[in-house]
Amino acid sequence: MIGVNLEIARTHLLAKKRQTLVAMMGVTFGIGMYLLMISFMNGFNEYLEDTLLSSTPDIHIYNDIKTDYSHSILDQVSDTSRMLNIVHHPKPKDITPNIHNPKQIVSDIKTFDNILAVSPQLSSQVFYNNGPVQIPGTLNGVNIMEEAKLTNLQDKMKTGAIEDLMKVDNGILLGHGLATKLNASVGDLVTLASPQGTSMSFRVVGTFQFGIGSLDNIRSYVSLKNVQQLLGKDNQYVTDINIKMKDYTKAKQLAAVFARKYGYKSEDWQVANASAMVSITIRNMMTIVISFTLLVVAGFGIYNIMNMTIQNKLKDIAILKAEGFAGSDIIQIFLFQSLTIGLFGALLGLILGYAMSYGVYNLPFPKNEFMSITHFPVTFHVRHYVFGVVFGMLTTLIAGLMPSLKAGKIDPVAILRG
Amino acid sequence: METVLRAKKVNKYFYEPEEFHVLKDISFEVRRGEFLSLIGKSGCGKSTLLYLLSTMDTDYKGEIEINGTKLTGQKQKQLAAFRNEHIGFVFQFHFLLPEFSALKNVMLPAEKLNKYSKSEIKDRAYEKLRMLDMQDYAMKQSSKLSGGQAQRVAIARALINDPTIIMGDEPTGNLDTANTQIVFDILKDLATNKGQTIIAVTHDPEFAQKSDRIIEMKDGEIIKQ
Ligand SMILES: Nc1ncnc2c1ncn2[C@@H]1O[C@H](COP(=O)(O)OP(=O)(O)OP(=O)(O)O)[C@@H](O)[C@H]1O
Ligand SMILES: [Mg+2]
Numbered sequence: 001m002i003g004v005n006l007e008i009a010r011t012h013l014l015a016k017k018r019q020t021l022v023a024m025m026g027v028t029f030g031i032g033m034y035l036l037m038i039s040f041m042n043g044f045n046e047y048l049e050d051t052l053l054s055s056t057p058d059i060h061i062y063n064d065i066k067t068d069y070s071h072s073i074l075d076q077v078s079d080t081s082r083m084l085n086i087v088h089h090p091k092p093k094d095i096t097p098n099i100h101n102p103k104q105i106v107s108d109i110k111t112f113d114n115i116l117a118v119s120p121q122l123s124s125q126v127f128y129n130n131g132p133v134q135i136p137g138t139l140n141g142v143n144i145m146e147e148a149k150l151t152n153l154q155d156k157m158k159t160g161a162i163e164d165l166m167k168v169d170n171g172i173l174l175g176h177g178l179a180t181k182l183n184a185s186v187g188d189l190v191t192l193a194s195p196q197g198t199s200m201s202f203r204v205v206g207t208f209q210f211g212i213g214s215l216d217n218i219r220s221y222v223s224l225k226n227v228q229q230l231l232g233k234d235n236q237y238v239t240d241i242n243i244k245m246k247d248y249t250k251a252k253q254l255a256a257v258f259a260r261k262y263g264y265k266s267e268d269w270q271v272a273n274a275s276a277m278v279s280i281t282i283r284n285m286m287t288i289v290i291s292f293t294l295l296v297v298a299g300f301g302i303y304n305i306m307n308m309t310i311q312n313k314l315k316d317i318a319i320l321k322a323e324g325f326a327g328s329d330i331i332q333i334f335l336f337q338s339l340t341i342g343l344f345g346a347l348l349g350l351i352l353g354y355a356m357s358y359g360v361y362n363l364p365f366p367k368n369e370f371m372s373i374t375h376f377p378v379t380f381h382v383r384h385y386v387f388g389v390v391f392g393m394l395t396t397l398i399a400g401l402m403p404s405l406k407a408g409k410i411d412p413v414a415i416l417r418g
Numbered sequence: 419m420e421t422v423l424r425a426k427k428v429n430k431y432f433y434e435p436e437e438f439h440v441l442k443d444i445s446f447e448v449r450r451g452e453f454l455s456l457i458g459k460s461g462c463g464k465s466t467l468l469y470l471l472s473t474m475d476t477d478y479k480g481e482i483e484i485n486g487t488k489l490t491g492q493k494q495k496q497l498a499a500f501r502n503e504h505i506g507f508v509f510q511f512h513f514l515l516p517e518f519s520a521l522k523n524v525m526l527p528a529e530k531l532n533k534y535s536k537s538e539i540k541d542r543a544y545e546k547l548r549m550l551d552m553q554d555y556a557m558k559q560s561s562k563l564s565g566g567q568a569q570r571v572a573i574a575r576a577l578i579n580d581p582t583i584i585m586g587d588e589p590t591g592n593l594d595t596a597n598t599q600i601v602f603d604i605l606k607d608l609a610t611n612k613g614q615t616i617i618a619v620t621h622d623p624e625f626a627q628k629s630d631r632i633i634e635m636k637d638g639e640i641i642k643q
Contacts, residue, residue, distance in 0.1 A: 004529040008515075015517040319513050322474060323527040323575075324502020326495045413475045416509060417465065 005329050008320075009336040012309070020341060023305040027345025027396065028352055030298030031388045034291040035353025038384050040360055041287040043377035045280050052276055054151050055210045056269045057119075057242035058251040061105075061258055063097050064265035098122075102238040105262055112254065114246050117149035121240040122227045128220075129191040129199070130182045137178060137218035139192060141227025144173075150244040153208055153221075160186045160206020170226060172202035176209040177217035192230065200230045211373065298345070299395035306338050306403040318412035327408035334407050338400025339393065346392035350385055422582060422615050423448040423471065428480035430466060440466050441478070442638045448583075451613040453606060455626035458635035464619045465587050467635070471617065472507055472585055473497040485582050502531050506576030508586040513572060516561035520552060520571045523560050528578045539578075546574035549604055565592050573601060577608070584608065586618040590625060602628065 013020045074085040099105065102120045109118050122141040127134040140147075144165045148154050154162050158176050165171045174184060184190050184204050193199040202222060209216050228237050243258075245251055251268035259266035270277050310317070317330055361378040430441040440463050448454055456464050469475040471482060473489050476497070481490045485504055489497065501507075514523045524543040528534060534542065547553045550570040555563060560571060569592050576584055584605065590598040602625060608614045609630070618629070626632050634642040 004526065004532075007529075008526070011517050315513065316515050319515060320526075321498065322472070322501070322507050322509075324498050324500075324505075324530055326498035328495065329498075329530070413469045416469075416474075416513070 005325075005332040006336055009333045009340070012313070012333070013337055013340060016309070019305060019309070023302055023341045024345040024348065026301030027298045027342055027392055028348040030294040030395075031346050031349025031392045032352030032356060033294050034391075035350065035384060035388050036356040036360065037287050037291055037294075039353070039357040039378050039380060040376065041283055042381065042384070043361075043379040045283060046379055047373065047377035048276060048280060051211050052273045053248060053269060054156070055212055055215055056272050057150055058245045058248045058269050059243040059255045059258065060267045060269075060272060061099070061241040061243070061262065061264050062239060062267075063099055065097055098233075098237050098239050099241060099262075099264060102236060102241065105241060108261075109241070109243060109258070114250055114254070115243060116246050117146050117244040119143060119146035119150050119242045119244075120224070120238045121147075121242060122224055122231070122233070122238050123240055124227060124231055125195055126230075127193040128178065128182055129193060134193070135178070135181055137175075137220065139227055139230075140219060140221050141224040142221055143224055144221060147221065147242075150242055151210075156208045156210055158207045158209050160204075162206065164205035165221065165223060168203055168205050170200065170202045171205040171222065173206045173208055173221040174204055175216040175219045176207050177213060178220060179204070179207040181217070194230050196231065198230055198232060200226070202226070295391055295395050298392070299399040301399075302338050302341060302396050303399040303402065305341075306334060306400050309337070310334060310403050310407045313407075314410065314415050317407055317410050318415035321410070321412040322416065330410070331404045331408040334404035335397075335400050338396050338404070342393050342396025342400070343389075345396070346389045349392060350388060353385070353388065354380070419449040419451060421447045422450040422452075422485055423617075424481075424483040425471070426481040426483075428467075428470060428478055428482065430463075430470065430475075430478040440638050441470070444480070444638075444640060446633060446640060446643055448615055448617065450582075450615055451609050453609040453616045453630040454618070455629040455632045456617060456619045456635065457621070457623075457626050457632060460621075462635045463638045464635055468585055468587055468617070468619055471583075472505055473501050502527060503579055504582040506579065506581035506584040508569075508573050508576045508584070508589040510588040510591045514560035514563070514568050514575075516559070518560055519557050520547065520560050520563060520567075521556040523571055524575045524578050527575060531579050533579075543574070543578060546577045547571070549577070550574050551600070566594065566597055569593060570597070570601070573604070580612070581614065583615045583617060586616070588619055588621065590620070590622065598622065598625065 074087070078085060106118050106120050109115060119142055124139050124141075126137055126139040128137055144153075144162050148162055153173075160173070162173065165173055172190065174182070174190070179185065182190055186204050186206060188204045189201050190204060191199055191201045208221075224238070225235065228235055231237070245254065248269065252270060255266045255268040255271075258264075320330060320333075321327075357378050357380065360376050363376050365373050365375050424447050426445050428441055428444040429439070432438040432440055444467060456468070458464055466475075470478050471484075473482075473484075476494075481488065483489065484500075487500065489500065492500070514520070515526070518526070521540070521543055524546055525539050528539040528542065529536075544553060544556060547556055550573055552567065552570050552574060555567060555571070560568060563571065569589070573589065576586075590601050593601060605616050605618070606628075609616050616629075618625070620626050632642070633640055
């Protein structure tokens, strides 16, 4: 019985090929653009998150120097209820920015679940000497193998290899931008000066590029021991502990736990990249809004065309009803038409969306020395395509349902009377 | 002969543009195999009555019963199924589905009924077309048939499910004398030999005269039966 209804629906569709095609193209365009949007936005977000995540530890523990000057030692010797103690320009005294007992903390952190790597670091502001020019930057003293687990540094190397940092005495890994400024390549010697005035020479064993200019232009890695030497500190002196987790989405809770347990500032990657996270959220919102609009517009197209079709087919509907087709049969006939338009439109939309995404993916990214991408970031996730078809079908179902229900209720007598 | 259709005190009103009592206390019976003509002046309510009998119009008072089934008060869905099986309807203006071939137009009600296989339906449809001498046009798209040809296809379509009652609203109104004669003979044959009941609205006195019985209406009332 459904067979007849399908056959009638098919005949209707084929009898007005152009109209059918136009309606289909509306859906095709909607789904295609949706796919392009979501693939591109998603690709861009993933690229950003990726670079952010690899350059920022999931959790960063450090000693946040307190500058609370609301109380003075004078308060203890004078009666503050009768007079006011005013201290001009107070400065901290005897405060060191390091973390006490780093070895203990590191081994304690390693007992937690979900921890992939823990890298204690000593970082310091330094000047890179290039002849008479001094370039400011930061020097990170690390255990390079732990650090590699955090940042995937081995994948970011432009020249040299990270293992050489352990093989070569006083080796250094330079950011790509920094190396260019210093005109230094593997094998060259560079001299660094600490804020205290001490200086040391290092041999370049490699250069790396994170794809973030503000990092690649200032950062370099040496062994932890070397920085301790440069700064004249003991081998327990560490300023930061960076942590990488197996599941970085859990960083927020764990950061809070560490803060309470060790009494140091403990910051998760989302906080560290708050502004970037906001822009990702906004981009996601925009993508959803625009995609939704595209699909709804396609739905309106179908609604319109189905309404028109039914208006042109009033007589046929009346005849079918006179022949004994029930209202539900009429609904089926027209619903099947809109679903066919939706299904084929959506499938063509997948092809269009894929083709456009692929085209964008192959576009060379405008040359940019700060970003390490050569083409536009585009993702190809099956779930986006499945969602596109499902949502496209859903829109056409809803758009087709209203006119079809109306067609089912048409009174044949009123039309047959003419 | 048994009674196949019974109308009891059927009343109908139109409310637009003003209240109008279009059918007044219509009561009559039709026997199986009877060929009935419904006549009367234009506007007396013949078509209106026929739509009620065909179960398409359910907005009336009184009672209608066909083939022992009381149809008054039944749901649309059941009425549609009943119509499909028991009633064949011929309109004055042929009313075929334009996208389909003549054959397919005849087949559709049978496919809806779903009693026979597809090939049987096709054979039966050809047989009905042959009765009306339309077999040569079976594959022709129905929108390309002439008025008279289309009307004959429409009659074939009304016969496809071997309905208990065949209703026609001026079924020969568009045909020339020769074709009117052919159609009349076919209907007459169905009534006498197959026991199918015919109710035809007509303005053709000759057509009415040759049928078994005449019901005459005037201003919504039966004045002679
Ligand atoms: N939908 C309607 N609303 C209001 N009045 C209607 C409607 N349909 C028909 N009428 C009126 O009901 C009366 C009966 O109409 P009907 O079509 O049954 O006449 P008829 O006997 O078939 O006439 P004809 O021989 O010209 O076909 C007419 O006066 C007509 O104007
Ligand atoms: Mg009439």
